[in-house]
Amino acid sequence: MRNKRLFILMIGLIVFIALMGFTLGRTRLTWPEKFINDAFGTAQGALYRPVGAVADFFRDLGRLSDVYKENEQLRQTVAQYTQDQIRFNRLEADNKRLQEELDFTERQKQLDDYRYLIAQVVGSTSNPYEKTIKINLGSNDGLKEQMAVRTVDGLVGLVSHVSTFTSTVTLITELDVDTAKGTPVSATVVGKTESFGIIEYDEVTQTLQMNKIDENDKLAEGDIVMTSGIGSIFPQGIIIGTVKDRQVGDFMTHTAIITPAAKLDHLREVFVIVVPDMDGP
The missing domain is CATH 1.20.5 (Single alpha-helices involved in coiled-coils or other helix-helix interfaces)
Structure with a gap:
């Protein structure tokens, strides 16, 4: 039994050596090898x-x-x-x-010798018949009714009601001289002090106008309109706007259409003008 195993091992070794010698000398595969390689691949x-x-x-x-x-x-x-x-x-x-x-x-x-109190706009009315804004200054800060209000650009309106900590400002578009709440705004022109007129707001055309201009007045398109100081309500020299057009008015007078200088629809901070003779308790 032992010799049989040895014999089988010897035969296997001889076959392996023969196969090695047979394959090492060849460069081409036999068809069985090719078949096996192709199948495996x-x-x-x-x-x-x-x-x-x-x-x-x-x-x-x-x-x-x-x-x-x-x-x-x-x-x-x-x-x-x-x-x-x-x-x-x-x-x-x-x-x-x-x-x-x-x-x-x-x-x-x-x-000038005016004092300017800066105020924040904290609200505005939704009433289309009375356009006002509310500011965060009141009597406790020295505010009084009839004080003029402006921005860096120009005139905004007038303080109409004063509470302890807040006040109501009526816009210039509401200062109609023909109504009970009306306050006339007398105006002149920068560089043309002889020019004169009254600022009103026309609700029909929704434009700011300068009325009662003398027909011989030299006011012209592009002129800058400012408060004249006449009437002691609005201090002199506050810019109101620019003349957009000039038309013939009533009773031998002319009317000028004014483009407001202040951005009345975008008010955030305003200045309340304190005139020296109004600055008191």
Whole structure:
């Protein structure tokens, strides 16, 4: 039995050596070897494609997860940047506006002896028949009725009601001389002190007008209209607006259409003018 095993081992070794010698000297495969290689390659390819596809699928899933996380981070970054940009633009606009108001008060100190109280606009009426705004200054701050109100650009109106901490301002478009609430605004022209007229608001045409202009008055389109100081209500020199057009009026007088200098629909801060003889308890 032992010799039989040894004999089989010897035969196997001889066959292996013979096969090695037979194949090492050849450069071409036999048809059985080719068949085996082709069959093995086909089977390997058939298995490799689905396995590779599954591997690629899971790899793509991992990449999609990474891309999603990156997109979320980018989205949050863009949202934060947008908020910061809006906040920066608002602060920049506020700073510019407040700087202009500060420069305005400094300039006015050199032109007149009025005192200017800056007030925040805290509300406005929705009544179309009486356009007013509410400011955050009242009698506690020294405000009185009939004080003129303006912005950096020009005349806004007149203080009509005063409470302890707030006041109501009637806009210039409501100062109609033909009504009980009316207060005439006498006006002249910058550089043409001989020009004179009364400022009114025409509700029909919804325009600010300068009426009762003498037909020989040299007022012309483009002139800057300001308060004349006559009547002791509105201090002299407050810009009202610019002449847009001049037309023939009633009773040998002319009428000028005025474009308001103050932006009456976008009021945020205003100045209440305290004239020296009004500055008191």
